[in-house]
Amino acid sequence: MSEFVTQEIISAGMGGQGVLKAGLLIAETSMKEGYNVSWIPSYGPEMRGGTANCKVVVSKRPVGSPIVTSPNVLLAFNRPSLEKFEQSLKPGGILIYNKSLIEIEPKRTDLKLVPIKATEIADELGNTKATNMVMVGAYVKATGYLNPEKVKEEIKHMFASKPQFVELNIKAFEAGYEAAEEIK
Amino acid sequence: MEKVMMKGNEALAEGALRGGCQCYFGYPITPQSEVAEYMSRRMPELGRVFLQTESEVATINYLYGAAGAGVRCMTTSSSPGISLMQEGISYLIGAELPCLIANVVRGGPGLGNIQPAQADYWQATKGGTHGDCRMIVLAPNSVQEMFDFARDAFDLAEKYRNPVFILADGALGQMMEPVELKPFLEFDPHKNDSWATTGAKNREPHVITSIHLEPEEMEEFNRHLQAKYLLMEKEEVRWEEYQTNEDDLDILIVAYGIASRVCRNAVDDLRASGIKAGLLRPITLWPFPKAEIRRFADRKIPILVVELNMGQMLEDVLLAVEGKTLVDFYGRYAGIIPSADEVVRKAFDTLKKVGK
Missing domain, CATH: 3.40.50.970 (Thiamin diphosphate (ThDP)-binding fold, Pyr/PP domains)
Structure with missing residues (x-):
């Protein structure tokens, strides 16, 4: 596990891709691991099929503002999200992007790039909806401060009311973790 | 629990x-x-x-x-x-x-x-x-x-x-x-x-x-x-203080609600740079903790008010202080929450105004 740095995360994509849940899973697991956390969604004049995002802060000290303007991690689920938030990433930040839906390459050269074929991996496992868990898997690998077993426990907890989806989501998480492992 | x-x-x-x-x-x-x-x-x-x-x-x-x-x-x-x-x-x-x-x-x-x-x-x-x-x-x-x-x-x-x-x-x-x-x-x-x-x-x-x-x-x-x-x-006056114990405090930040969280981190950051900063957070905005703020004014400790508006609680702080110390203000607005860094920069600016 790597040394912890304060995580200021933006998880962004299309409505329905599970970007909010991805952020919540990171926040909930981090909370149970003893970190201070906050989670806040984009809200207001959003439309079905439009963009959605959430901001997550994970910190050893109390969280000040929950609103993240310069993230050190971006989870970009689709191209508009990459285009909207790439420039806001801090130098040296981590850019995890869904290669299945983003055909362009990031412009920044001062970032750690983690391209993941998240949608394709989820499709191979049988359900596009697990794309977000693939992305979280990549996040956990790329940041290295969370024990993947704890995340899996949280997935079980999160899907307690829909137990038929637990296995799929855990598999998707593991697949994302492994895919990120292959990136140097 | x-x-x-x-x-x-x-x-x-x-x-x-x-x-x-x-x-x-x-x-x-x-x-x-x-x-x-x-x-x-x-x-x-x-x-x-x-x-x-x-x-x-x-x-x-x-x-x-x-x-x-x-x-x-x-x-x-x-x-x-x-x-x-x-x-x-x-x-x-x-x-x-x-x-x-x-x-x-x-x-x-x-x-x-x-x-x-x-x-x-x-x-x-x-x-x-x-x-x-x-x-x-x-x-x-x-x-x-x-x-x-x-x-x-x-x-x-x-x-x-x-x-x-x-x-x-x-x-x-x-x-x-x-x-x-x-x-x-x-x-x-x-x-x-x-x-x-x-x-x-x-x-x-x-x-x-x-x-x-x-x-x-x-x-x-x-x-x-x-x-x-x-x-x-x-x-019913309620308030909370953070890092305000020293008699020779360099600066007191007054902020409430979401702004007070950012200011708490700013206090830590200021202290890391050697500035004895403290925070007073009014919890009841009415009744306002006038006497508590006046305690700092009596000791001539400069005050920085931080709000997500153009300066509203600022007026209550000014009334409480009765002109006994410098009161400075920093506000962001329309959905923008200042970062701790911004508050720290402003605090240094406030300190300059009192020759520190």
Whole structure:
């Protein structure tokens, strides 16, 4: 596990891709691991099929503002999200992007790039909806401060009311973790 | 106790439920609609009343009716919606009716936007409504306090027979944070029977009104209200201090609500650079912790006020300080929350003004 740095995360994509849940899973697991956390969604004049995002802060000290303007991690689920938030990433930040839906390459050269074929991996496992868990898997690998077993426990907890989806989501998480492992 | 992740709006609703709220009236408006959404599910579960009204004007008058019947009741809204309720708030105060009103503030003026702001400070604390009106105004700065303050609000309202007001903001309403859900409060449901309209069988009718046509009578009633306000000022001032123990503090930051969280981190950062910074966070915005702030002014410690508006609480700090020390201001607005770095930079600027 790597040394912890304060995580200021933006998880962004299309409505329905599970970007909010991805952020919540990171926040909930981090909370149970003893970190201070906050989670806040984009809200207001959003439309079905439009963009959605959430901001997550994970910190050893109390969280000040929950609103993240310069993230050190971006989870970009689709191209508009990459285009909207790439420039806001801090130098040296981590850019995890869904290669299945983003055909362009990031412009920044001062970032750690983690391209993941998240949608394709989820499709191979049988359900596009697990794309977000693939992305979280990549996040956990790329940041290295969370024990993947704890995340899996949280997935079980999160899907307690829909137990038929637990296995799929855990598999998707593991697949994302492994895919990120292959990136140097 | 185990903590759960919860949205501020939902925590406020759950807190009110556990504080004994029997009736919720509301009309949707961003960024507080989750309160009503949550209540629409939970209130029927508990056999209590949830009602989505036809407008904010109707809402506040439903509240007048329910509070007049001695029932624990509440509403929530956001800035423009609270403006629409102002007439009714004066009637509630004039008729001495306890209830809870919460404003999850958004950017203004006018339709403004739906992002977090603190620009309704004046409206909440200076009597946004007509007549000599005061309410206890509580300013939470966490999801936990959204829960706690809502849970305690009804006891406080009944203690004074006056509405209690919670002034939050869009960030506190929308964000999720770990919260410990304390148990349901026990309270006496017949506590208000001595004045409420509970049915006049075998007794004289109780009259709930705010009309006093005779000037002498109205003046006397206002004296009675003033006595209550004085008692609130004496007994209900709440505030919190962080890193304020040294006699030779370099700078005191005063901030409330979401801004106070950023300032707490700024205090840590300033201290890391060798500046003895402290934070005073008013928890009740009315009654305002005047005497507590004056303590620092008496020692000539420069004060930096940070708000998500153009300088509203600033005026209360200036009144408390009585010109005894420098008071500087930093505000961001329209949904922008300053970073700790910005506050630190501004604090250095303030220190320069006093030659440090």
